[in-house]
Amino acid sequence: MVTAGRATCIVFSDDDLPPEGSDHTCPLYISVGCLGRRVPYVILDNGSALNVCPLATAIVLSYAPSDFSPSTQTVRAYDSTRREVMGTLEIELLIGSTTFVTVF
Template sequence: MLEKFLAEVHVPEQVEVNALDSYMNGMLANNAITFSEDDLPEQGSDHNSALFITLKCRDTTVSKVLIDGGSGVNIIPLIVAQKLDVNLEKLPPSSLTIRAFDGAKRQAHGKATLEIKVGPTLFSSVFQIQESAGSFNMLLGRPWIHQAGAVPSTLH
């Protein structure tokens, strides 16, 4: 459905700039992105799976990127930052103490602004770098979700 919509999107040259919003809203209303029962995982709506995506960062494909609307920060584990050749010695310090999933508090090693590519879109996002052994290679929290204007669906 999304691929069909993107393939059909065409804005005529004669559309004036101040009418563009109305034009796009009309197209979106007629071509809403929706999900059906066919889009559910095998276990249906009873699943409790997290929402993971894959993205590009520094010309490297990064899998197991957790989308977490409950997190107020974007996080990258120290070991992943090292693999992406983030210069840890030149990081601006971070005064944040981050509470992990297990309730433990951990000080961030620093913060890094990284360019990430999600689908066709580039984002420049601030990540807190922390030593953690989580089940993710990156965590995109509310700062990125709001920046992207995303509406994540853990159901589908």
């Protein structure tokens, strides 16, 4: 499911399952583009995760630190260390033929 702003999402039903049903091992391929560039890896989420865009990735996508909006948020990493975020960044993602504005 991809959410952006409102409850816009990609949803699958039982009718979309292959003949093997939910026990199938068929992969789900999603292509994502941003600013005319292909994003090679995408993490699918159930809505409980935080969208993180590393600074190096933002720079490759032609964003600068000045493009980030201020944020006072603190993130706890898997090893329980706390990290302050640089800020938030709204990025337009092209998923299939639909564009989603996503906050990172």
